[in-house]
Amino acid sequence: MTSHVLVGVDLGGTNLRAAVVDLDGGGRVLAEERAPVGDRTPEAVADLVQTLVERVADGAALRGVGIGFAGMLRGWTGVVANAPNFGWRDVDFRGLLRARLGPSVELYNDLNAIAFGETCFGAARGARDVLCVFVGTGIGAGIVTDGKLTIGASHLAGEFGHMKVVPGGRLCGCGARGCIEAYASGRNLATRARQDLATGKASFGSRRDNPADAVREVSLAVQIAGGAERVHAGHLDEAVRAGDAYACALWGEVAPLLGLAIANAVTLLNPSRVVLGGGVWEGAPRLRELVLAAYQEAVNGPSAEAAVIVATALGDTAGVLGAAALIAAGVIS
Amino acid sequence: MTSHVLVGVDLGGTNLRAAVVDLDGGGRVLAEERAPVGDRTPEAVADLVQTLVERVADGAALRGVGIGFAGMLRGWTGVVANAPNFGWRDVDFRGLLRARLGPSVELYNDLNAIAFGETCFGAARGARDVLCVFVGTGIGAGIVTDGKLTIGASHLAGEFGHMKVVPGGRLCGCGARGCIEAYASGRNLATRARQDLATGKASFGSRRDNPADAVREVSLAVQIAGGAERVHAGHLDEAVRAGDAYACALWGEVAPLLGLAIANAVTLLNPSRVVLGGGVWEGAPRLRELVLAAYQEAVNGPSAEAAVIVATALGDTAGVLGAAALIAAGVIS
Numbered sequence: 001m002t003s004h005v006l007v008g009v010d011l012g013g014t015n016l017r018a019a020v021v022d023l024d025g026g027g028r029v030l031a032e033e034r035a036p037v038g039d040r041t042p043e044a045v046a047d048l049v050q051t052l053v054e055r056v057a058d059g060a061a062l063r064g065v066g067i068g069f070a071g072m073l074r075g076w077t078g079v080v081a082n083a084p085n086f087g088w089r090d091v092d093f094r095g096l097l098r099a100r101l102g103p104s105v106e107l108y109n110d111l112n113a114i115a116f117g118e119t120c121f122g123a124a125r126g127a128r129d130v131l132c133v134f135v136g137t138g139i140g141a142g143i144v145t146d147g148k149l150t151i152g153a154s155h156l157a158g159e160f161g162h163m164k165v166v167p168g169g170r171l172c173g174c175g176a177r178g179c180i181e182a183y184a185s186g187r188n189l190a191t192r193a194r195q196d197l198a199t200g201k202a203s204f205g206s207r208r209d210n211p212a213d214a215v216r217e218v219s220l221a222v223q224i225a226g227g228a229e230r231v232h233a234g235h236l237d238e239a240v241r242a243g244d245a246y247a248c249a250l251w252g253e254v255a256p257l258l259g260l261a262i263a264n265a266v267t268l269l270n271p272s273r274v275v276l277g278g279g280v281w282e283g284a285p286r287l288r289e290l291v292l293a294a295y296q297e298a299v300n301g302p303s304a305e306a307a308v309i310v311a312t313a314l315g316d317t318a319g320v321l322g323a324a325a326l327i328a329a330g331v332i333s
Numbered sequence: 334m335t336s337h338v339l340v341g342v343d344l345g346g347t348n349l350r351a352a353v354v355d356l357d358g359g360g361r362v363l364a365e366e367r368a369p370v371g372d373r374t375p376e377a378v379a380d381l382v383q384t385l386v387e388r389v390a391d392g393a394a395l396r397g398v399g400i401g402f403a404g405m406l407r408g409w410t411g412v413v414a415n416a417p418n419f420g421w422r423d424v425d426f427r428g429l430l431r432a433r434l435g436p437s438v439e440l441y442n443d444l445n446a447i448a449f450g451e452t453c454f455g456a457a458r459g460a461r462d463v464l465c466v467f468v469g470t471g472i473g474a475g476i477v478t479d480g481k482l483t484i485g486a487s488h489l490a491g492e493f494g495h496m497k498v499v500p501g502g503r504l505c506g507c508g509a510r511g512c513i514e515a516y517a518s519g520r521n522l523a524t525r526a527r528q529d530l531a532t533g534k535a536s537f538g539s540r541r542d543n544p545a546d547a548v549r550e551v552s553l554a555v556q557i558a559g560g561a562e563r564v565h566a567g568h569l570d571e572a573v574r575a576g577d578a579y580a581c582a583l584w585g586e587v588a589p590l591l592g593l594a595i596a597n598a599v600t601l602l603n604p605s606r607v608v609l610g611g612g613v614w615e616g617a618p619r620l621r622e623l624v625l626a627a628y629q630e631a632v633n634g635p636s637a638e639a640a641v642i643v644a645t646a647l648g649d650t651a652g653v654l655g656a657a658a659l660i661a662a663g664v665i666s
Contacts, residue, residue: 072635075639081635127486128486129485129486129490141601143601143602145478145479145481145483146481146483148478150478150479150602151479151603152462152602152603152604152636152639153460153461153462153603153604153605153639153640154603154605154635154638154639155603156603156633156635156636156639157462157602157603158601158603159601159603159633159635159636160600160601162600162633162636163600163601163633164593164596164597164631167589167593167630167631174633175634176633176634178631260497260500263497264496264497265601267493267495267496267497268474268476268490268491268492268493268496268598268601268602269476269483269490270484270485270486270487270488270489270490270491271486272486298497298500298511300489300492300496300507300509301509302405302414302487302489302492303485303487303489303492303495305487306408306485306487306489307486
């Protein structure tokens with residue numbers, strides 16, 4: 001083991017992962033530790049990060065610790081402005097971490113870290129201009145421009161999920177209306193479908209004139225899930241593939257909106273690689289088809305020629321590799 | 334005069350401007366030459382550029398010639414893929430210029446050059462992350478990320494005008510439907526209003542039940558312009574301010590779309606400065622108000638906090654200063 005190690009940390013809403021990484025030769029995890037996030041007070045989470053980082057470093061000095069964090073940062077202050085998964089507002093989390101691990105700790109947005117990991121070592125390796133869009137519980141993106149992570153003026157570049165696609169539309173968790181996240185995120189799809197299906201609402205059904213059909217349709221997605229309260233995007237996708245009218249209508253509404261948002265981002269940014277991933281994306285093959293068709297319809301033609309669309313390649317490893325690569329590249333938070 | 338001069342060229346659809354510039358001390362034009370573009374064959378335009386550059390250089394050696402050009406470039410080849418103003422397709426214009434002026438000639442998109450000029454010396458001076466949107470005959474943008482011009486994978490970053498705002502909507506000059514340019518560009522506003530007004534069409538009028546009102550409404554915008562065939566965005570804006578129902582309805586449709594597109598770009602990019610300009614923007618104060626109100630409604634709140642909105646500051650000088658600054662910064666085409 002080298003005497004100075006580089007550590008990448010992926011701190012999500014439920015799990016913490018810390019890894020000693022080697023960025024040469026394609027990026028490798030040399031050692032790693034994982035733990036569930038228990039106590040969610042800032043001090044307890046900082047303690048847990050310290051424990052795992054020290055354990056994984058195994059006595060070696062820290063060259064740097066890059067942390068990808070699922071929350072919104074306040075500009076360049078190291079302060080977490082808002083982290084719904086932790087219930088934090090205005091927490092100087094970088095300060096807590098530096099007090100425990102030394103000055104070379106930097107905090108990044110988790111999707112930025114994943115996007116940079118996929119760019120340096122994964123699906124967009126070799127590309128200089130990359131857009132990574134992740135459709136999971138929420139929706140977010142990371143942008144790489146000419147080989148560098150685009151962070152923006154106040155750490156908010158890539159807030160793709162809050163691009164508006166339906167003016168005055170559905171209420172988003174951010175408090176605004178019509179964000180793409182309010183339509184296509186896993187959380188919103190599940191909430192909406194569970195409500196619709198539990199109440200027997202067939203708001204889209206083309207066969208509403210026949211109540212028996214409506215019941216059959218509703219029961220299909222619910223049957224797959226084993227209960228209306230369990231339905232998520234994957235079940236809906238399966239129901240779409242089986243011809244369920246409710247699920248088909250939902251995909252028919254949501255997929256064009258997501259395709260439009262991706263298309264507009266590609267038109268504006270002109271990336272050479274578009275990396276798509278996240279739990280919803282990976283678990284809903286029919287949704288993917290529909291979104292990509294809508295994307296092709298809406299994207300600026302010459303911009304689309306340059307943009308190769310690929311799936312994420314690194315899985316869970318992208319975050320730790322990306323966070324370490326960001327700190328190695330001198331990106332401060 | 335120094336022995337090696339830096340020249341910026343702004344080659345628009347109708348006029349050519351070449352300037353020797355000093356990039357120190359805020360950016361200054363030391364000498365300049367202008368000429369209308371007559372013969373539009375590639376060779377004739379290249380000859381004209383050569384003539385003006387040599388005249389303005391006045392015998393000094395060329396350190397570099399940066400050219401902002403109103404056309405779409407093909408990747409990094411120096412080839413003009415498409416320049417509607419000149420009727421060119423797949424013209425190796427950089428090759429023609431290098432044959433005349435030497436190897437240190439680089440070709441940039443005109444809006445990219447203007448955006449970079451405004452960032453280095455004008456309305457966004459000192460800002461690292463900038464979005465410049467120009468609403469004129471067409472609609473386009475330039476993006477600066479962490480102080481560098483964002484060019485994209487194939488020279489198409491900033492194709493803001495072809496972001497889609499109405500799926501399946503109005504036909505755009507690019508061949509696609511629903512682009513913001515098809516709604517809010519000067520060319521499209523004029524074409525649409527002239528057709529509507531010449532035919533007495535009152536497609537939006539809230540007072541269509543009263544034909545006398547409709548006639549009065551139609552005649553207001555036309556009267557201002559001195560003929561339906563002369564109506565442009567400035568006349569429509571004046572008619573809106575006078576309460577004309579047709580013009581009000583048109584602005585009521587177009588302004589929210591433009592505000593939405595700017596908002597989505599700001600949400601995605603997180604700039605610290607948003608520079609807005611162009612002939613339509615400058616000549617339509619009521620449209621500006623409505624667009625900015627719609628922008629505030631649609632933009633991601635925390636992203637908006639970082640984004641200061643300003644008007645262009647350099648006028649015609651932005652293009653030559655920006656093109657020269659790009660070549661000085663080593664940006665090759």
